[in-house]
Amino acid sequence: MSTSFDSFQKRRLQSSYVSVVVSIALVLFMIGILGFVLLKSTNVANHFKEKVVMTLFLKDDVSKKQLENLQASIKKEAYTKHILYITKDEAAKAYKKDLGEDFLQFLGDNPLKNGIDIYLNADFVTPEKMSEIENTYQKNSLIAEVNYDKPLVNLLTKNIKKMSFWLLVLSGFFGLVAIILINSSIRLAIYSKRFNIKTMQMVGATKRFIRKPFIWQSIKLGVLGAFISLIGLFIIIYYVDKYVPTLALLKDYLSLTYIAGGVLLSAFIITWISTFFATQRFLNLQTNDLYY
Numbered sequence: 001m002s003t004s005f006d007s008f009q010k011r012r013l014q015s016s017y018v019s020v021v022v023s024i025a026l027v028l029f030m031i032g033i034l035g036f037v038l039l040k041s042t043n044v045a046n047h048f049k050e051k052v053v054m055t056l057f058l059k060d061d062v063s064k065k066q067l068e069n070l071q072a073s074i075k076k077e078a079y080t081k082h083i084l085y086i087t088k089d090e091a092a093k094a095y096k097k098d099l100g101e102d103f104l105q106f107l108g109d110n111p112l113k114n115g116i117d118i119y120l121n122a123d124f125v126t127p128e129k130m131s132e133i134e135n136t137y138q139k140n141s142l143i144a145e146v147n148y149d150k151p152l153v154n155l156l157t158k159n160i161k162k163m164s165f166w167l168l169v170l171s172g173f174f175g176l177v178a179i180i181l182i183n184s185s186i187r188l189a190i191y192s193k194r195f196n197i198k199t200m201q202m203v204g205a206t207k208r209f210i211r212k213p214f215i216w217q218s219i220k221l222g223v224l225g226a227f228i229s230l231i232g233l234f235i236i237i238y239y240v241d242k243y244v245p246t247l248a249l250l251k252d253y254l255s256l257t258y259i260a261g262g263v264l265l266s267a268f269i270i271t272w273i274s275t276f277f278a279t280q281r282f283l284n285l286q287t288n289d290l291y292y
Contacts, residue, residue: 020186020218024225024267025232027181032233032263034174038167039255045160046122050081052156054120054133054148057113062142070142071116079124079133088112113144126157183274186218190278201283211279215272222271226264233259 058067067085074083086094091112124130130153134146190197193214200210237256241249250256 019188020221021225021228023181023184024222024271025228027177028226028229028263028267029232030174031266032229032259033236034167034171035262036233036237036255036259038171039258040249040252041163041167043252043255045163048156049122049125049160050119052120052125052148052153054118054130054146056116056118056137056143057145057147058115058142059144060113062114066142067114070140074116074118079118079120079129081119081121083119084117086115086117088114091115125153127154179270179274183270183278186271186274187278187281190214190275197279197283207280207283210283211276214279215275218271218275219268222267223264226267230260230263233263 058070062070071083071085074080120130120133124133127150130148130150134148137143137146197210201207234256237249
C-alpha cells in the first residue's frame with residue numbers, strides 16, 4: 001500500500017516537473033522569437049539610417065592639399081562611417097545616365113561642383129544631430145553648400161521611434177506573461193511538496209535550508225527548458241535563413257549570442273524569483289491552511 005502510494009507520488013512529481021519544463025520552454029521560445037525580432041529590427045533600422053548621405057559641395061578654388069586635409073578631418077569624426085569623393089565630371093556622368101541624355105550639350109559648361117558624400121553612423125542620423133553637423137560645415141570656408149534629405153531623415157526617425165515603442169510594449173507584455181506562467185507552473189510543483197516543507201520546518205530546519213534545494217531544482221528545470229526553447233528557436237532561424245538568405249540571420253553571431261544569453265539568463269532569474277516567493281508562501285502558512 002505504502003509502496004503504491006509512493007510510486008503514485010513519484011509519478012505525480014515527475015509529471016509536475018515535465019509541465020514546468022514544457023511551460024518554461026514554450027514561454028522562453030516566445031520571448032526568444034520576440035527578442036530576435038527586436039534585435040534584427042534595430043539592425044534593419046541602422047542599415048537604412050546608414051544609407052542616408054550628407055553631401056558637402058566644395059568651392060571651385062579648393063586646392064588638392066586643402067581637399068586632402070578636409071577629407072582627413074572628416075574621417076576622424078565620430079559620426080563618420082565612410083566618405084566618398086565625387087568629382088563634378090563623375091557627377092555629370094551620373095546625371096547623364098539618370099536623365100538619359102547629355103545635358104552638358106545644352107549648357108556648354110559643367111555647372112556641378114566637386115563633392116564629398118558623408119555616410120554617417122546610425123546613432124547620428126537624427127534631425128537634431130544632422131542639423132548640428134550641417135551648421136558646422138556651413139561655416140567652413142572650403143564648402144559652398146551642405147545638402148541632405150531632411151524630410152527623409154525626419155520620416156525615418158519618426159517611424160523608427162514608433163516601431164521601437166510598440167516592440168518594447170510587446171516585449172514587456174510577453175515578459176510579464178512569461179513570469180506569470182512560469183511562476184504558476186513552479187508554484188504548482190512546489191504545492192505538491194507543501195507537507196514536506198512544513199515537516200522540515202517543524203523539526204527545526206531554517207527557511208534558507210528548506211528553500212535552497214527547491215531553488216536549485218527549479219533553476220535546473222529552467223535551464224533545461226531554456227535549452228529546449230533555444231533548440232526550437234535555432235531551428236526556426238535556420239529555416240527562415242534558408243528561405244530568406246538576404247536576412248543573413250545565421251551570420252549575425254552577435255544577435256544570436258545575445259538571444260542565447262538572454263534566454264538562459266531569463267530562465268535563471270525568473271525561476272529563482274518564482275521559487276523564492278512560492279516557498280516563502282508555504283513556509284509562512286499555518287499547518288491547518290495546508291489542506292486548502
